[in-house]
Amino acid sequence: MAHSKPLLIPWLKSSIDSKRYPGVHWTNPEQTEFCIPWKHALRQDSSNEDVLIFKAWAEVSGNGRAQGDPSVWKRNFRSALRAKGFKMVSDNKNDAANPHKVYRWPEESASGGEGSRSKSESPGSQDILQECLRGLNISPGAEGTTGFQPPTEQQQLQNQLVIGAHPLPGQQQDPVMFEGAARETGLPEQPARPAGGGAAEGGSYGDGQQAAQFLETVNQTRDGDHFKTHFRVAVFYRGVKVSEQEVPNEAGLRLVYRPDVNDAVLDHETGLCIVSLPRPVGILDQIQASLTQRILDSLGSLDVGMSQHVIYGQRRGDVKAYWSFSKFDSSMQPREISKLNPEPLYQVKDFIRGLMDFFDGKESPASSMFFCLGEKWPDPENKPWEKKLIMVEVVPTSMELLKNAAVECGASSLRSVELQMSLEEMMDLY
Numbered sequence: 001m002a003h004s005k006p007l008l009i010p011w012l013k014s015s016i017d018s019k020r021y022p023g024v025h026w027t028n029p030e031q032t033e034f035c036i037p038w039k040h041a042l043r044q045d046s047s048n049e050d051v052l053i054f055k056a057w058a059e060v061s062g063n064g065r066a067q068g069d070p071s072v073w074k075r076n077f078r079s080a081l082r083a084k085g086f087k088m089v090s091d092n093k094n095d096a097a098n099p100h101k102v103y104r105w106p107e108e109s110a111s112g113g114e115g116s117r118s119k120s121e122s123p124g125s126q127d128i129l130q131e132c133l134r135g136l137n138i139s140p141g142a143e144g145t146t147g148f149q150p151p152t153e154q155q156q157l158q159n160q161l162v163i164g165a166h167p168l169p170g171q172q173q174d175p176v177m178f179e180g181a182a183r184e185t186g187l188p189e190q191p192a193r194p195a196g197g198g199a200a201e202g203g204s205y206g207d208g209q210q211a212a213q214f215l216e217t218v219n220q221t222r223d224g225d226h227f228k229t230h231f232r233v234a235v236f237y238r239g240v241k242v243s244e245q246e247v248p249n250e251a252g253l254r255l256v257y258r259p260d261v262n263d264a265v266l267d268h269e270t271g272l273c274i275v276s277l278p279r280p281v282g283i284l285d286q287i288q289a290s291l292t293q294r295i296l297d298s299l300g301s302l303d304v305g306m307s308q309h310v311i312y313g314q315r316r317g318d319v320k321a322y323w324s325f326s327k328f329d330s331s332m333q334p335r336e337i338s339k340l341n342p343e344p345l346y347q348v349k350d351f352i353r354g355l356m357d358f359f360d361g362k363e364s365p366a367s368s369m370f371f372c373l374g375e376k377w378p379d380p381e382n383k384p385w386e387k388k389l390i391m392v393e394v395v396p397t398s399m400e401l402l403k404n405a406a407v408e409c410g411a412s413s414l415r416s417v418e419l420q421m422s423l424e425e426m427m428d429l430y
Contacts, residue, residue, distance in 0.1 A: 008080050009106070011060060021053040027102055038093040038101045041070060053077070221398035227309050227348050229398035233275050236393070237292055238285075239386030242278050246397075249273035252305025252312075255371075255392060257296040272303060277390070292389045295319055295374035302337065302371060304394050309349065311369070311396065312342040322377035325366035327385040327393070334376035345369060351399050355406055364407060367399040 016024055016034050023037035039050040054073035057080065058066035066073060085106035093099045221227060231247040233255070247253050247264050254272040261276040277296060283289040300317010314337065315321040321337040323345065337343060346369060354365025370377070373390040385391055 008057075008061075008084050011057070015053065015056065021056070022049045023100060024053050032105045033089060033102055034105070035100050035102050037099065038074075039099045040093065043099075221401060227306075227398065229306060229396040231273075231304070232393075232395040232397055232400075234393040234395075235277055236385075236388075236391040237280060237283065238288055238389060239384075239391075245275065247273045247275060250306065252303065253394075255299075255302040255304070257299045272305065277392075288389065295390055299373065302373070302392075303342070304345075304369075304371075305342070306396070309347065310344050311346040311348075313337045313345045313371075314342045315339050319374050322372045322375070324370050324372075324378050325368070327370045327391060329370075329378040330382055331378050332380050332382050333378060334380060335378070336376075337371070346396075348399075351402075355402060358406060364403055365399075367403045368393050368395045370394075 015021060016026060016031075019025065023035065025035055027033045027035050036053060037050050039046050051070040051073060054070065054077045055066045057077050058068070058073040061076075061080070068076075081103060087104045087106075088101055089104050090102035093101060221229065228250055230250065231253055232244065233247055233253065234244040235242050245264055249264070249266065249272070251271045252273070253264070253275050254267065254270060255275050255277065258274070258276040259279050261274055265274045266272075267274050277299070280289050280292040280296070283292065298318045300315065300319060302321050303312075303314045303316065305312050313321075313323065316339065322334050323337055324331075324335060325346075346366075351365050351367070358364040370385070371392040371394065372385075372388050373392065375388050375390075377385075377388065377391075379388075
């Protein structure tokens with residue numbers, strides 16, 4: 001006879017009452033809310049005690065075996081809470097002294113197992129989106145991209161970070177950059193483009209063909225729990241595209257002005273791919289040509305790299321650099337790239353959240369970053385991007401793949417109660 005899985009609600013009540021797991025306790029006399037330690041594994045003060053409750057559930061729900069590593073135990077525990085109707089009321093996982101979360105007991109089974117629901121604890125059919133995106137371990141947070149703050153431990157290391165040669169947290173030691181690298185790492189050499197049709201024209205996202213297509217795309221953007229991507233760089237001089245090239249390097253790129261460099265080349269010293277802006281030849285306006293050349297000669301470099309599911313930027317040299325998610329940004333609030341330290345520009349989890357919002361009928365998320373060299377951007381006088389001497393578009397190709405796949409499937413077919421529950425669960429991942 002197969003070993004039956006325990007019911008989460010009575011098991012959890014008993015576990016809280018037993019007080020055998022450090023930090024796990026009721027937070028109110030009515031025993032309707034409880035605290036769970038939630039410490040990031042990268043913290044210097046992390047220990048095995050921090051994951052005891054997650055490991056215990058992994059053991060009792062896995063026939064006595066805790067499969068996977070602690071991050072998997074935590075993720076499965078969190079998923080189990082969501083599935084049974086527990087609601088998170090306080091998220092203090094970044095608290096320096098006491099990282100924790102507070103959850104509220106389901107109303108149908110307040111204070112334990114006496115009135116617990118009779119639904120089977122075994123998982124039912126799960127939404128295909130949750131299945132596809134779960135392995136990315138990159139769920140969106142509550143903050144918007146512009147309000148992103150690095151985690152506490154990341155802030156402590158910020159002054160030591162260097163994009164490229166000295167890996168940022170989670171950055172691979174040996175960047176992938178060689179002929180055919182896109183094929184070898186499982187990423188298509190050319191990003192997928194919306195082909196039209198798809199679920200938006202009457203199909204269902206749950207249909208086998210659409211589901212398999214989306215799952216294949218997601219698998220191309222993951223390596224275990226890590227998000228992987230290459231880049232594409234397009235350069236515009238006064239709104240005219242003067243170059244575009246693929247950068248099959250997962251660590252990132254260094255934008256420079258070196259006319260002797262015709263193709264993307266790996267710099268073994270930094271681990272970044274060297275990408276050179278082209279000469280300003282063919283520009284009829286001599287003033288424009290002269291000013292463009294002046295910027296190029298003083299450029300130094302602009303580094304853009306991926307680490308720990310975050311895209312960072314840092315400028316080097318005398319030419320200031322500014323950035324935005326859109327070349328049509330009308331906010332009139334320039335955003336300067338830091339020269340002192342690698343600056344977080346875009347979290348992958350914010351992109352995923354934008355993707356989920358798109359499923360809910362909102363606009364699709366940005367999958368490009370636009371950099372303006374030598375001039376403020378977004379322009380404080382709302383001048384159009386075509387008036388800027390040098391604009392550079394950097395596209396993380398995996399973000400583009402996921403966005404195009406979602407557009408191809410169609411947002412209207414993805415609206416359902418089950419899908420919303422899956423999206424809410426994703427909001428709390430990582």
